[in-house]
Amino acid sequence: MGGRSYMLATRMPMSRDGFDTWLTTALPGLDVIANPDELWRGWGADGETPDWDLTALAGSPAAVAALRADRTRTPLDLLTARAAGGFTLARHHVGALEVYLYDYHADTYGTLTGLLMLAGAGRFADGGTPTPVLYWGGDVHPGLPFDTDAVLSVLLVDGATARFTARHPITALLETLRPVEAAFLAAVVDPDGDDPGWDPSDVLDPAVLARLPHRDVASPS
Secondary structure, three states: OOOEEEEEEEEEEOOHHHHHHHHOOOOOOHHHEOOHHHOOOOOOOOOOOOOOOOHHHOOOHHHHHHHHHHOOOOHHHHHHHHHOOOOEEEEEOOOEEEEEEEEEOOOOHHHHHHHHHHHHHHHHOOOOOOEEEEEEEEEOOOOOOOOHHHEEEEEEEEOOEEEEOOOOOHHHHHHHHHHHHHHHHHOEEOOOOOOOEEOOOOOEOHHHHOOOOOOOOOOOO
């Protein structure tokens, strides 16, 4: 796998009850992010302006309507739609919300929704230090970035608010995300083939799996 890709990943301390509530609660408004216009600041796309208002898509009203509708949905809705296409890790695992999303040949608009979804997760997370969400992309393998040039953003989620930061200790963050990456890559079937497949059985929460066709669902962790 390769090509133009965008990825999001986090491991956010959260109880099972908090995870279940997050999964079924509609996304917050954009005001949950203190500085949405600083999405790109300090990283590989520094200087670009994020199109949160979908201005560049004004000539495609159907696309704008679909993206705006997605921002009113729940994480369960969004993750189910993603998981139907594969390459989605979203689960409660060892006391944390784990997410690892891979979009092959995608644009950034779905990623903006994903960032908003994870910004809202802080309302249900365990207290403590802010949790980083890593966003990276480019012409890269779906694994974690090899260098900071591939990093596009780090979102710090802290309770009911979130903010983008132009600096963050990436080495420590990557080590935190290595087990999530390993689980994601282990679910790829025939990764070196022309058309890699996806086995979601160990990487999707039962609530998401239950919505996919022809799946036997295990009990929640």
